[in-house]
């Protein structure tokens with residue numbers, strides 16, 4: 001249906017409009033092969049299975065995630081296969097390897113993309129940056145996208161709680177005339193709360209911006225900046241952490257999630273409201289040039305290239321883990337660990 005977001009009309013698909021029974025009907029003759037069992041793989045595969053679809057998982061045998069798949073209930077030789085065998089058996093191939101990992105597996109996937117199959121992504125990365133990835137799908141398959149707007153961990157948790165994370169959907173290529181039904185059915189099947197329409201280019205550029213920006217990069221940056229200023233001015237770690245992170249995640253963000261920013265403001269003191277209303281614009285103005293530089297780096301393909309280069313190295317996991325460790329061991333997040341332990345529900 002068409003829905004107005006502010007003054008802009010967009011296409012969205014809700015569960016009421018496209019119920020699960022319809023999705024099951026659309027996909028009743030399909031074998032959905034989920035390739036890769038990292039973060040999105042388990043979330044999407046388990047939700048699909050619990051929703052009654054015909055799902056198999058493809059993963060490298062002998063890997064840690066193969067064992068995880070087994071412990072999640074996937075049965076080797078029945079619903080769990082080596083990647084190539086899964087590519088052969090699947091009629092819909094859900095390409096859920098890491099974006100860099102997809103480059104290495106592409107020749108295998110391509111080989112098994114016989115006419116009428118569907119190639120499914122959860123990111124516009126592979127085909128948008130085809131000059132860098134070499135991922136150019138054959139003309140006689142559907143190429144579709146469902147991108148859950150959040151971690152696969154949340155996708156699964158929210159599904160189990162009876163909620164639903166929202167996703168975007170897109171069609172890059174409709175070879176069978178059934179791409180729209182297939183993509184929407186899959187979007188509903190993986191547990192999306194609702195779906196909003198996009199295209200591959202807009203999905204990847206917005207997603208890369210979001211995760212580098214307010215969702216992950218910028219938020220750690222402003223946390224660190226405020227924490228450092230508080231500490232430099234004699235505040236204790238617990239005070240600095242509480243005033244920077246804990247209050248935000250525990251008290252204020254849930255209010256924003258519930259009913260918007262003005263609602264959160266309205267539930268704080270008039271002292272806080274006065275100050276926040278005075279200061280949000282200087283913060284916007286100070287950071288906007290950084291966001292512009294970021295978007296430019298995304299648009300020119302620099303961010304994609306960096307991600308491919310570093311995540312294609314054989315020791316990419318260890319390298320990432322080293323940097324995550326640095327974050328974890330920073331005073332701010334060490335203080336956070338103690339603060340979390342002190343939450344009454346955690347002891």
Ligand SMILES: NC(=O)C1=CN([C@@H]2O[C@H](COP(=O)(O)OP(=O)(O)OC[C@H]3O[C@@H](n4cnc5c(N)ncnc54)[C@H](O)[C@@H]3O)[C@@H](O)[C@H]2O)C=CC1
Pocket residue numbers: 036037038039040041060063065095096097098099100101102104105122123125147148149150151152153
């Ligand atoms: N992590 C998330 O929650 C989200 C991910 N996405 C997208 O979903 C897709 C999958 O992402 P993640 O689940 O984060 O992937 P991931 O980084 O967890 O990797 C998935 C699997 O790929 C395997 N892999 C990596 N390189 C390989 C190679 N060369 N050969 C064979 N297997 C290899 C890993 O062992 C892992 O099992 C990506 O396109 C990503 O951008 C989209 C939304 C959120």
Ligand SMILES: CC(=O)[C@](C)(O)C(=O)O
Pocket residue numbers: 148149150151152207211215
């Ligand atoms: C969770 C999500 O949607 C991200 C941040 O874009 C990703 O994991 O790539």
Ligand SMILES: [Mg+2]
Pocket residue numbers: 207208211
């Ligand atoms: Mg992303």
Ligand SMILES: [Mg+2]
Pocket residue numbers: 148149150207211
């Ligand atoms: Mg994302």
